[in-house]
Amino acid sequence: MTLLEGRGLALIRGGRLLFEGLDLSLHRGGALHLAGPNGCGKTSLIRLVAGLLKPAAGKLERSEAALADEGLALDLDLKLGKALAFWNGPKLADAMTAFGLDPLADVPVRLLSTGQAKRARLARVMASGSPLWLLDEPVNGLDGDGVRRLSAAIAAHQLAGGAVVAASHVALEGDWQRLELGR
Numbered sequence: 001m002t003l004l005e006g007r008g009l010a011l012i013r014g015g016r017l018l019f020e021g022l023d024l025s026l027h028r029g030g031a032l033h034l035a036g037p038n039g040c041g042k043t044s045l046i047r048l049v050a051g052l053l054k055p056a057a058g059k060l061e062r063s064e065a066a067l068a069d070e071g072l073a074l075d076l077d078l079k080l081g082k083a084l085a086f087w088n089g090p091k092l093a094d095a096m097t098a099f100g101l102d103p104l105a106d107v108p109v110r111l112l113s114t115g116q117a118k119r120a121r122l123a124r125v126m127a128s129g130s131p132l133w134l135l136d137e138p139v140n141g142l143d144g145d146g147v148r149r150l151s152a153a154i155a156a157h158q159l160a161g162g163a164v165v166a167a168s169h170v171a172l173e174g175d176w177q178r179l180e181l182g183r
């Protein structure tokens, strides 16, 4: 079953054509790595897939999706466990454990370190139970343990029939289709 299908996509930002005639297709268990130089449009494409930007041309269909980007989307004044619970994700407990966040459940979000906050963003996506994960630079800020946890979470998600789109400057563990933008 297809979780993401884009045909003939074009995107203009700041008056500049970032891409056109772009086709995307992702099935259950699939993983798509968006690569390319700074400014080529990786984040913009993730945001387009998330529905936050409109294509100038083309058609996009997708399943329910969850996005982890630079925005934290968590209440800074709440304890992490409460802040994540706000999203009512069906897999919250599993997601907190998967990203090693259980010991931080009572720490206010505003006190989290960069890497801890990154783990929280990723846990929010996993907790959502959404079949399609959209991850913008998911490895940035993670330590080795965090990267391993992310790889394991992605592999388990794929095995369960989910799919992932990730924009990343670094190679990601596992079997990814690669889409090079900016060529």
Ligand SMILES: Nc1ncnc2c1ncn2[C@@H]1O[C@H](COP(=O)(O)OP(=O)(O)OP(=O)(O)O)[C@@H](O)[C@H]1O
Pocket: 013, 014, 016, 018, 036, 037, 038, 039, 040, 041, 042, 043, 044, 045, 167
């Ligand atoms: N809000 C905005 N308004 C206008 N132009 C924007 C906006 N955000 C980004 N752009 C432009 O869109 C282009 C693509 O940016 P984008 O962030 O998608 O690139 P990227 O491939 O993710 O880059 P990086 O590798 O640096 O993260 C850039 O030229 C950027 O200046």
